[in-house]
Every structure is written in structure tokens, then in C-alpha cells.
Amino acid sequence: MSPETAKPSTSPTAKKSAKPAKPASTASRRTAAKRAASPERTLVILGASGDLTSRLLLPGLATLLESEPERRVRVLGAAMEDFSPAEWTKRVRRSLTTAKADAEVRERIMASTAYRKTNVLDRHDLGELLEDLPKDSVLYFALPPQVSIKACELLATMELPKGLRLAIEKPFGFDRASAAKFNRLLARVVPEQQTFRIDHFLGKAAVLNLLGLRFGNRIFEPVWNNVNISHVDIVADESLALEGRAGYYDAAGALKDMIQSHLLLIMAMMAMEEIASVDEVELRDLMAHVLRATRLMGSPKEASRRARYTAGKVGRRSVPAYADEPGVDPDRGTETLAEIVVEIRNSRWAGVPFRLRSGKALCSDRRGIYLYFKPISHDLEGLANKATPNVLKLGMSPETIELGVMTNGEGDMFEMENTTLSATIGDSHVRPYGEILAHILDGNPLLSVRGDIAEECWRIVAPVLRAWAADEVPLQSYAAGSAGPKGW
Numbered sequence: 001m002s003p004e005t006a007k008p009s010t011s012p013t014a015k016k017s018a019k020p021a022k023p024a025s026t027a028s029r030r031t032a033a034k035r036a037a038s039p040e041r042t043l044v045i046l047g048a049s050g051d052l053t054s055r056l057l058l059p060g061l062a063t064l065l066e067s068e069p070e071r072r073v074r075v076l077g078a079a080m081e082d083f084s085p086a087e088w089t090k091r092v093r094r095s096l097t098t099a100k101a102d103a104e105v106r107e108r109i110m111a112s113t114a115y116r117k118t119n120v121l122d123r124h125d126l127g128e129l130l131e132d133l134p135k136d137s138v139l140y141f142a143l144p145p146q147v148s149i150k151a152c153e154l155l156a157t158m159e160l161p162k163g164l165r166l167a168i169e170k171p172f173g174f175d176r177a178s179a180a181k182f183n184r185l186l187a188r189v190v191p192e193q194q195t196f197r198i199d200h201f202l203g204k205a206a207v208l209n210l211l212g213l214r215f216g217n218r219i220f221e222p223v224w225n226n227v228n229i230s231h232v233d234i235v236a237d238e239s240l241a242l243e244g245r246a247g248y249y250d251a252a253g254a255l256k257d258m259i260q261s262h263l264l265l266i267m268a269m270m271a272m273e274e275i276a277s278v279d280e281v282e283l284r285d286l287m288a289h290v291l292r293a294t295r296l297m298g299s300p301k302e303a304s305r306r307a308r309y310t311a312g313k314v315g316r317r318s319v320p321a322y323a324d325e326p327g328v329d330p331d332r333g334t335e336t337l338a339e340i341v342v343e344i345r346n347s348r349w350a351g352v353p354f355r356l357r358s359g360k361a362l363c364s365d366r367r368g369i370y371l372y373f374k375p376i377s378h379d380l381e382g383l384a385n386k387a388t389p390n391v392l393k394l395g396m397s398p399e400t401i402e403l404g405v406m407t408n409g410e411g412d413m414f415e416m417e418n419t420t421l422s423a424t425i426g427d428s429h430v431r432p433y434g435e436i437l438a439h440i441l442d443g444n445p446l447l448s449v450r451g452d453i454a455e456e457c458w459r460i461v462a463p464v465l466r467a468w469a470a471d472e473v474p475l476q477s478y479a480a481g482s483a484g485p486k487g488w
Helices: 032-037 051-067 085-098 103-112 123-131 145-155 176-189 205-215 246-271 280-292 432-441 451-469
Strands: 041-046 073-079 114-117 138-141 165-169 195-198 229-237 294-296 304-310 312-314 317-319 337-344 354-359 366-373 391-396 399-408 416-424 475-479
Touching: 041 051, 041 432, 051 073, 051 085, 051 103, 051 432, 073 085, 073 103, 085 103, 085 114, 123 145, 138 145, 138 432, 145 165, 145 176, 165 176, 176 195, 176 451, 195 432, 195 451, 205 246, 205 391, 205 399, 229 246, 246 280, 246 304, 246 337, 246 354, 246 451, 280 294, 280 451, 294 451, 304 451, 337 451
Parallel strands: 041 073, 041 138, 073 114, 138 165, 165 195, 229 354, 304 475
Antiparallel strands: 229 366, 294 337, 304 337, 312 317, 337 354, 366 391, 391 399, 399 416
8 A cells, every 4th residue: 555545534533633743953962152262263265156155055054043043153265256246245145035044144144255256176275265264164065976076186185273073975986986085085185084075865754754753653663664665665756857957867867866875775774773871973884784784675676776757747837848948858767766676685675665766846745764564463253344554644845744643543443444543744944955065064973974885886876877878777757747657
């Protein structure tokens, strides 16, 4: 039974909504005294003229500073463009206004921000940028991975400010070998504790709430295993199409963009063993244990599917075929919908298929974790119909919890029906990028991807990438605005 086809109860009390939790930031757990005593941090954004800065980084920082007014952050933008101070200020103000940041927070950021024209691949330019930075500054690489790698090669030969932290956006390399090579390079620049590989999904409240839901409730942990769960789906489908991202997306595709990083990390957090304490060593060790035990469930032909959207309509919006989008190379065969099935070979999860799926230009937005429980061992005699297996859905956008349970029918008490118990969880006021930035500025790598974890994610998908490159798995098609190819 899928969550979409489950028979809803006709009872008016079947759906119950919990009172939304009070919005809170993970970072806000620090005491006010500690925050008040923290020094100003300098956040240097390399590639500051790009979309990532205006759409995600600055708005995320604004939500963090609203939540923690005692925190002091100086933003220094650096890019190739020749912005005047007034032009840079205008760009920052527009980004913060669009994000609807509080006026007081906007002014705090504006009062200290500055911009420097910088070629990060020029030793002299990079040296000038670094020489005035205070200790414990953050270099945030909002750059294409090839440029980030070359800039880090330069940094490895230079004298750096004390305590300098590097924040590296995904993808971390292009395969396992390149990820390992990049990790060795980063180790020559700063210690692993000062390297923050960014995956903003780890800053999402819905992902972090996996810890509280699972380990804070006695009713879940005893059944969180292969004795009770038949299979798990982790889905990130969206109705958005390419939206002008051909420069990045056409070289990546759905598998590398979403499954290789985001969904495998969500799976690792969802499936890990019980955590003793929420610290960066314990959490990341347990995630690494899961990923090291993960393999494809069968050959790439059996365990993977790919497809690309053709022209269609998403709602009222007409969407051209992916191959006709500006900047796309049709001969590349880039997929816009990908699915792999893996298994975790340990005593808790052996034999349970984990299906990871992500796609674009689909009929609806659907992001969540679906746990399908096994049927009950026997059905009660004398009831009109059989019990349907339970399904637990943990929604990510918006953040929800839904549990399908069997109850006696509203009209006929000897007939069983499916009733959905549901709750909407209050989202954190701090955006995921704000949560990630909080940990970087504090020097806490809890929500960053450790080097060995990045390599394991590439190892898991490597057989699929090879099979797809050899065209061993057909590239199917689906109309934009549909639910995907027939049979999926």
C-alpha cells in the first residue's frame, strides 16, 4: 500500500493535528551568556556574485541572526565582478529584502559587509584577501567544484590565518577516486576538524528530528528493524523543472545531484544505531557505519532506473522537453528522474530494500521518508476485511508525521478501515543554511560531511554510474507534469 492509495477513514476524528512545536534552532540551545561572549566571526564568501549567495546563504544567515541577536558576523564577499561598494550593498540588501529578513537584522549585516574583487585562482589576489583576516575566519566556497579544487591547491602552498575554516559545497569530487584525492588535498590545507563539507539537508529540521522521533519514543525504537519493516522509500520529487540550472545540472543529473549525497545521508541518519550523545564523533561514526554496510540490492540493471522528462504541463505552466532546455547537451543522456534500491547488510536491516528516488518536473512535490511495516501475523476471524500493513510517513516539506493504523469502521464496527493519525511539526525559524552556518561559525563539524562519508556515498553509486555510462540501463521518458514513466 502506498501513502497515496491508502483508504482514508470517513470518521471526522480520524485525522488529528498536533499543536505545532515552538520554532527553535539547534544553535539556539547555547546559553545567552556563551553567545554574548562569542567574538565577531568573519564569513568570506568566495563566488559571492552567484545565485547561492543571494538565494540561500544570506537569507539563511539572516534567520540565524534573528534567532541569535547576540551573535556577530561580518560578511566579506569576493568574486571576479568589479562591484563598487554601493553595488555590493544593493545586492546584499535586495537578497535580504527578498528573504523578508527583519529590518534590524538587515541593517546589522549591511553595516559591516564589504566586497573585494578577487580571482581565487590568482596567488596574489588570494593572498591579499587572506592577509587581513582575523583568526577563526570562514572561507565559504560558493564556487563550481573544479574551481574550489584549484583554489585549495593554491591554499595548500600559502600561509593561512590561524584557525581558518573551509566550507566546501557539494559535489565533493566527481567519483570515489576524485573525492579521495580532494580529501587528501584538504588535509594539506587545514585539519579535518576545520573542514566543513556542506550538505544543507543535514540542517533541515525534519532530518534532525529523526533523532528525537526515534530515540525519544519507546514505541518506535523496538520496531525499527527488519523484523517489523518490509521496505523503506526515501523520496525527493519536485514539480520544478530545470529553472535555468543547466550549467550545473546537465553535468550532474538526478543521481549525483540528489541521491549520491542528500538521500544517502538521510538514509544513514534514519537507519543508524542508537546514539549515545549528539556530538560530531558519535553521530558521524554511526552514519559512516551504515554507509559502509550499504550495497546495491542486485545488479545495476535490477537496482536502478533512470528517465528524462519530455514536453508537458506542470499545473498551468508549459514545460519544454529537457533536451530542448537552453544549455542542455541532448547527447549527454542526463537523467531528470533517478531511482536506486540498496540494502544495509547488518543485523538490523538485512533484507530490507531501501528505495531512493528523486526527480524533476513531476506532477507534485513529494519529499519524505516512508516506512512500510510487515503485515500482522494473522487476521481476526469475524471481521469483514483484512488488516492493511501500517505505513509511517515522515514528511520533509512541510514537516509532518503520518501513521496509518487499522481501526474498526465508523459505520460497521465489524469492518476494518485505515485511519491516519497525523501531526504537523513546527518548522525551525532558522533556515537549513542558517543552521549549517551556525555550526561552522562555532567550529562544530556536527552537521558537516566527514571525508570518509563523502567517499562511501560515491562508492555506493559507482556501479550505477558505470552501468549508465555504458548504456546498460535504458533512459526512459515521462511527460513533464506526470507521475513519471508508466510502471514506476
